[in-house]
Amino acid sequence: FPPERVRNFSIIAHIDHGKSTLADRLLELTGTISKDSSNKQVLDKLKVERERGITVKAQTASMIYNYKGEDYLLNLIDTPGHVDFSYEVSRSLAACQGTVLLVDCCQGIQAQTVANFFMAFGEGLSIIPVLNKIDLPGADIEKTARQIETTFELDISNMLSISAKTGIGVAGVLPQIIEQVPAPTADATAPFRGLLFDSWYDQYVGVVCLVAIRDGNLRKGDRIVSAHTGNTYEVTDLGIMFPHQTATTSLEAGQVGYVVLGMKTTRDAHIGDTFYREHHPVAAFPGFEPAKSMVFAGCYPMDAADYTKLQEALDRLTLNDASVSVAREASVALGQGFRLGFLGTLHMDVFRERLQEEYDSTVINTAPTVPYIVRYHNGEEKTIRNPAQFPDVDQHPHVAAFLEPTVAGTLIFPAEYLGAMMDLCGAHRGLLHDYTYIDERRVMMKYTLPMSEILTDFYDQLKSRTSGYASFDYEETGYEPADLVKINILLNAKPVDALATIVHRSHADRVAKDWAKRLKTVMNRQLFEITIQAAVNNRIVCRESISPVRKDVTAKCYGGDITRKMKLLDRQKAGKKKLKTVAGGVQLPQEAFLTLMKGH
Ligand code: GDP
Numbered sequence: 001f002p003p004e005r006v007r008n009f010s011i012i013a014h015i016d017h018g019k020s021t022l023a024d025r026l027l028e029l030t031g032t033i034s035k036d037s038s039n040k041q042v043l044d045k046l047k048v049e050r051e052r053g054i055t056v057k058a059q060t061a062s063m064i065y066n067y068k069g070e071d072y073l074l075n076l077i078d079t080p081g082h083v084d085f086s087y088e089v090s091r092s093l094a095a096c097q098g099t100v101l102l103v104d105c106c107q108g109i110q111a112q113t114v115a116n117f118f119m120a121f122g123e124g125l126s127i128i129p130v131l132n133k134i135d136l137p138g139a140d141i142e143k144t145a146r147q148i149e150t151t152f153e154l155d156i157s158n159m160l161s162i163s164a165k166t167g168i169g170v171a172g173v174l175p176q177i178i179e180q181v182p183a184p185t186a187d188a189t190a191p192f193r194g195l196l197f198d199s200w201y202d203q204y205v206g207v208v209c210l211v212a213i214r215d216g217n218l219r220k221g222d223r224i225v226s227a228h229t230g231n232t233y234e235v236t237d238l239g240i241m242f243p244h245q246t247a248t249t250s251l252e253a254g255q256v257g258y259v260v261l262g263m264k265t266t267r268d269a270h271i272g273d274t275f276y277r278e279h280h281p282v283a284a285f286p287g288f289e290p291a292k293s294m295v296f297a298g299c300y301p302m303d304a305a306d307y308t309k310l311q312e313a314l315d316r317l318t319l320n321d322a323s324v325s326v327a328r329e330a331s332v333a334l335g336q337g338f339r340l341g342f343l344g345t346l347h348m349d350v351f352r353e354r355l356q357e358e359y360d361s362t363v364i365n366t367a368p369t370v371p372y373i374v375r376y377h378n379g380e381e382k383t384i385r386n387p388a389q390f391p392d393v394d395q396h397p398h399v400a401a402f403l404e405p406t407v408a409g410t411l412i413f414p415a416e417y418l419g420a421m422m423d424l425c426g427a428h429r430g431l432l433h434d435y436t437y438i439d440e441r442r443v444m445m446k447y448t449l450p451m452s453e454i455l456t457d458f459y460d461q462l463k464s465r466t467s468g469y470a471s472f473d474y475e476e477t478g479y480e481p482a483d484l485v486k487i488n489i490l491l492n493a494k495p496v497d498a499l500a501t502i503v504h505r506s507h508a509d510r511v512a513k514d515w516a517k518r519l520k521t522v523m524n525r526q527l528f529e530i531t532i533q534a535a536v537n538n539r540i541v542c543r544e545s546i547s548p549v550r551k552d553v554t555a556k557c558y559g560g561d562i563t564r565k566m567k568l569l570d571r572q573k574a575g576k577k578k579l580k581t582v583a584g585g586v587q588l589p590q591e592a593f594l595t596l597m598k599g600h
């Protein structure tokens with residue numbers, strides 16, 4: 001396939017607008033997969049993705065389509081649908097020349113539609129709007145078309161209306177892609193240059209890279225170099241995703257395919273990296289930046305003896321997900337453990353679920369935090385990823401300012417929720433920049449929000465206050481100074497480092513009291529009285545106590561049945577296993593950490 005007969009495109013859509021369903025239809029239409037129902041959603045490979053119905057990891061598939069007597073190689077490059085993975089989205093878009101902007105015409109434009117549109121627009125892609133779900137009774141084709149016209153200034157005169165589910169109108173999609181998406185500008189005679197835009201770990205062959213070949217070509221046995229790491233690799237296998245790995249003799253300029261390089265871990269596969277032929281360096285693709293972790297949390301074995309086992313589980317999992325950062329840390333309360341860094345909270349939840357499956361013992365996950373920056377008077381800055389390391393005095397002699405990461409949020413919702421949404425954003429320290437009506441009934445608001453404010457209950461609140469009708473998306477916008485303080489939780493007067501958190505001063509007393517109350521409800525009584533205190537920058541703001549119990553478990557048995565007594569003792573032992581002894585003999589259940597994650 002010469003570049004003129006290759007099209008590299010993606011489908012972008014708000015979650016549930018039908019991206020995976022349309023991808024399936026296109027693969028069926030081109031005979032790449034059979035109509036067999038077991039092939040549903042071939043692009044959503046991971047179990048969590050199927051379970052949650054979201055795309056976490058981008059997948060790519062090639063198909064061959066005959067248009068006006070010529071065969072075309074169409075490469076569908078899937079993008080992760082969630083904002084946590086926005087850097088990966090932008091890199092996968094960089095491997096395309098055009099995109100299908102799919103909008104559910106029952107729901108209209110949503111926050112992710114807007115975020116994805118601007119990302120594609122920023123990459124200079126040609127954008128083909130397509131309305132989906134026209135088979136549903138609630139479909140409003142007219143109104144959705146007008147939203148697209150006003151919000152994105154796209155030409156809607158030839159816009160396709162389809163049902164990805166029933167197949168109505170889907171046949172019109174591929175011809176539009178061929179006509180409207182430019183062929184890749186690729187130079188077959190120039191030295192090899194390839195963009196690495198995705199990778200995963202395969203237990204048999206190691207890391208598989210997805211590469212968009214911009215110039216030259218690639219064959220088995222070629223030696224190529226990573227511009228980012230300088231490492232040299234030999235190509236041991238290559239081919240196209242059709243829709244599964246299908247070996248070919250070469251990958252030519254303009255094509256997209258998989259390449260096996262004998263890489264040991266996906267940590268060496270930097271999304272956005274440039275490959276070139278050994279001894280023939282080329283200009284690297286612009287915009288390379290390693291994925292940044294924006295959410296950090298501690299991860300500890302419940303039983304200290306399981307430390308190595310936990311480490312091994314983490315090693316195995318991060319082979320496949322290099323975007324999780326892992327650093328050892330020690331906690332006075334919890335012992336030896338790890339600080340994990342994630343791209344966002346969804347990424348964290350997905351990873352924790354996988355860890356649960358991979359590692360069969362109990363882990364303690366501490367509440368998530370964003371990275372804060374402490375700026376000192378001498379101009380130095382330090383990033384703090386663990387609240388325990390945050391200064392806890394009001395007037396620190398060396399500290400000039402604290403900074404927190406912020407995001408630009410986009411909210412779209414029916415106009416009757418305007419008041420509720422302004423309240424919500426206001427309560428989360430949001431700053432309104434702009435609001436517009438995208439049609440007669442729907443509002444789009446732009447807010448700047450501290451990232452910490454959207455970590456916990458913001459999204460749930462957004463959904464519950466609007467009966468699910470609001471959508472939200474955001475992008476990171478850098479750091480802003482903020483009046484931050486540290487909350488310490490003290491158990492029997494001893495601070496527990498793993499329970500420390502950082503909040504804005506205006507929320508501090510409320511959060512401190514709330515945390516102390518929540519802890520009280522999940523902690524067990526012990527043989528001695530337990531006091532729970534919360535301190536804001538070392539000022540105690542509240543005190544709760546749990547009265548002692550006498551350890552007389554067998555008393556209930558009235559001296560009766562001995563086996564019943566034994567059972568009771570066993571149960572007591574099993575219960576003990578799930579407790580972590582911290583400060584001064586006080587025992588914390590795993591639940592104590594869970595309850596504090598539910599937001600402020
Ligand atoms: P994605 O999150 O964008 O990948 O969305 P999916 O393709 O997973 O679709 C989300 C839900 O919408 C699924 O239950 C699909 O069966 C359904 N769906 C997708 N397209 C259509 C359509 O054209 N009509 C109807 N009625 N349902 C659709």
Ligand code: MG
Binds near residue numbers: 019020044053054055
């Ligand atoms: Mg999907």
